[in-house]
Amino acid sequence: MPKNSHAAPPQPAEDIRTGMSVESIRRAFLDNLFFVQGRFLQVASSDDEYKALAFTIRDRMLQRWVATIQTYQKTNCRTVAYLSAEYLPGPHLGNNMLSLGITEVAREALAELGLDLDALIAYEEEPGLGNGGLGRLAACFMDSLATLQIPAISYGIRYQFGIFNQHIRDGWQTELTDTWLRFGNPWEVRRPHVAYEVQLGGHTESYLDDNNRYRVRWVPHETFRGVAIDTPILGYGVNTVNALRLWSAEAPESFDFHAFNTGDYFGAVNREIRSETISKVLYPNDEPETGKRLRLLQQHFFVSCSLQDLIRIHQTTKLPLTKLHEKFSIQLNDTHPAIAVAELMRLLIDIHQLDWDEAWGVTSRTFAYTNHTLLPEALEKWPVEMFESLLPRHLQIVYEINARFLDEVRLRFPYDADRVSRMSIIDESGPRWVRMAHLACVGCFAINGVAALHSRLLQETVLKDFHDLWPNKFSNKTNGVTPRRFMMLSNPGLTALLDRTVGRGWARDLDRLRQLEEHADEPAFQEEWRAIKLDRKQALAKLVQERLGIEIDPTSLYDIQAKRIHEYKRQHLNVLHIIALYSRLKRNPGLDITPRTFIFGGKAAPGYHMAKLIIKLIHGVGDIVNRDPDVAGRLKVVFLPNYSVKLAQWVYPAADLSEQISTAGKEASGTGNMKFSMNGALTIGTLDGANVEIRDEVGPENFFLFGLTAEEVERARADGYRPYDVYESDPELKDAIDLLSSGLFARGDRELFRPLVDHLLNHDSYLLLADFASYIECQDRVAEAYRNPTQWTRMSILNAARMSKFSSDRTIGEYCRDIWHASPVPVKLP
Ligand code: F58
Helix, strand or coil: CCCCCCCCCCCCCCCCCCCCCHHHHHHHHHHHHHHCCCCCHHHCCHHHHHHHHHHHHHHHHHHHHHHHHHHHHHHCCCEEEEECCCECCCCCHHHHHHHHCCHHHHHHHHHHCCCCHHHHHHHCCCCCECCCHHHHHHHHHHHHHHHCCCCEEEEEECCCECCCEEEEECCEEEEECCCCCCCCCCCCEEEEEEEEEEEECCEEEEEECCCCCEEEEEECCEEEEEEEEEEEEECCCCCCEEEEEEEEEECCCCCCHHHHHCCCHHHHHHHHHHHHHHHCECCCCCCCCCCCHHHHHHHHHHHHHHHHHHHHHHHHCCCCHHHHHHHEEEEEECCCCCCHHHHHHHHHHHHCCCCHHHHHHHHHHHEEEECCCCCHHHCCEEEHHHHHHHCHHHHHHHHHHHHHHHHHHHHHCCCCHHHHHHHCCEECCCCCEEEHHHHHHHHCCEEEECCHHHHHHHHHCCCHHHHHHCHHHEEECCCCECHHHHHHHCCHHHHHHHHHHHCCCHHHCHHHHHHHHHHCCCHHHHHHHHHHHHHHHHHHHHHHHHHHCCCCCCCCEEEEEECCCCHHHCHHHHHHHHHHHHHHHHHCCCCCCCCEEEEEECCCCCCCHHHHHHHHHHHHHHHHHHHCHHHCCCEEEEEECCCCHHHHHHHHHHCCEEEECCCCCCCCCCCHHHHHHHCCCEEEECCCCCHHHHHHHHCHHHCEECCCCHHHHHHHHHCCCCHHHHHHHCHHHHHHHHHHHCCHHHCCCCCCCHHHHHHHHHCCCCCHHHHHHHHHHHHHHHHHHHCCHHHHHHHHHHHHHCCHHHEHHHHHHHHHHHHHCCCCCCCCCC
8 A cells, every 4th residue: 555644545436536545546636647638647748637636636626516506506696797808827737736736635646646746736837817916816815715615706807818928038128928728627527508698789679568558678789609618716714616617719509501502601610710709819918908899899799608607596496587786796897798787677677577676776786896007098988989880779778877867966066067977877978978986876886995004095086976876785804815825825935924823724814824923033933934935935936037037135125026027016217226226336346235126027018109118128237237246146127928827936935125117196006015925025115005014013113114195195295296306306316217217237238228218207197207206215224124134024024924815715704794695605525
């Protein structure tokens, strides 16, 4: 019998598909390799091995999935439906093994076959079905919903091509197609019978039905089909498996026989090609949203399939549709699914024959809306003409919702015509637009922001009129992240130390980490803490060496900024600090500075030229700094290409310093800030988004604060902010900007970075120059603090110890309590 130190001895009756012993896993692996992959060990490729293991793990999840569905059906429980155009779940294999508690058993089983578990985990390509924070938040929420045993189903789009792969050529970002489905996806289960038709275009006709009631019929121009493809999402340490149901677009029937028979072979095939386009590719968050017909079509497509599916599920309960809101709470992740308000009205009225008031009664009690941005350019709106040409029936419904809504506004605020036009769902100030955030506010019973500051600013600015009208709809739900993926899975060394110190189970009850405070000053504990950090820093150094051929020093301060590249996030403020340090060293080569490694990661939207120029700048500065013997051993600059969830799991644990330096008032919440702190990084940050609450939790003495507040930013703008004056009055800033303009970082080309410099000196929309002095002063304090390892380690421990508020379990608990009114439904295995 093989040695087996982690699990009970194999039961003779243990099922090969569900058994949890080393022996069962080993046999199941070989079985899947043979009968699913058609291979045997001697000839298996990495892909074969990875899939054999994935199917082995999936089998065990399917058992729990079936038990979950049966439990949900039996209890007819209240269910959360989460609608999101984006999901960034990260690689599944490691996480699923963690949730099942089977990682070490699998490691042993594979080792017996001469295979390395970590290599198979590393092999997996992740589904990049999102741009950044919003999609990753949806994935953390799915993890928490399942872990808290909340009945939930998440809906989205199964993009064939996810977020582009970022390559760097000569310091410039180039985009390559993501082909995550190339070798198939072992985690998904296709449900060909769960499919719905989705209409598009055409016109509407009114008629009187048999009861002489006025009705509208939509005569669409085209029909598509959406097919469900499910991915099981297992909670940590429980049997709950919720579904991530993604829709894939197809032609209604795969072949147009009429066209075929009349000889139009290519026309017949063409229909299918056009249908598939809908779920073909994820939109990167490029600047102007407007005019993108396909994007509106994608939104309508996944929303319509999802609502039809929810209605079907509801009808299996035998309850009338007028009680839909008692069965489901539907959360809209930003406005991307906001068309749901009109689509549910259409389904209830046109298809299921409810009258308007009944339908509105259901709709307005079903949906809740989360806002993720204050940036005016990111608020979705569609040209009325385009909207009408794609969704003529929906436009009629939106008009009717709007007319009734504006009557209510006039009643509450007579004599305030401005308010009426400000609040209208249709913007008529120039060319006409459908404002999706307004549709969401009108059609939802709850509206929330994602951090305390963001929720307050929402109520005071972009959604002020709605807050005046319906203050009770508004609340805050500060974001959180899952400690399972971002602590346990990413940082096994830290996990082992935490297990030993506060006992296992902290990842489901992060409050327990408070016990770490007692150990924050113990030399032995500090020593272990530092050893774990050093180990992760060495691992990242190895990765940097392998991928970029750059050697970095694991004992230097790792100063990391990893997130989408955007001017409001101010990666270029970070670069100005690097230039300032470089300049200090060039002018005074003997200067004793704290050695630092600056690490960046993040994608720029393909059409966002300034963001791409910032990436080029990081490389330009890196090329000079990394080659200059005068600063060797003291400064290094690294850009990690193709930042992803997978890469993030290497980055967070290795960080000493987390850069959260957005212009105050611009970052709705941020979630990377939380992941860094949980892994013991200290934050340098502004009072923006969730930074405010992180600082409150960890204590101001354990957080490096700098910069203007949101109010000061507004005041500076109102008072006619003049960046050029700041440039002229601060010698270190002037020096840094002059060096940037000199061509030094562009091989003598003085034009390359001119757009960047010109914008900073003349506009500086994000107030880099206003915050520069404060940032530099703060960075000097960071450098000083890092020289005292005892003090630094204490701060690092206290950061991790005080992160409980930022577990997505807390966030989901609040959504359940305040918005969804959903409670746990435990699942037992038969
Ligand atoms: C992000 N939004 C916020 N949008 O910027 C961030 O502060 C917050 O922490 C996070 O949401 C979660 O609440 C975000 O990631 C997008 O990526 C959009 C995707 C669709 C196109 C427009 C951008």
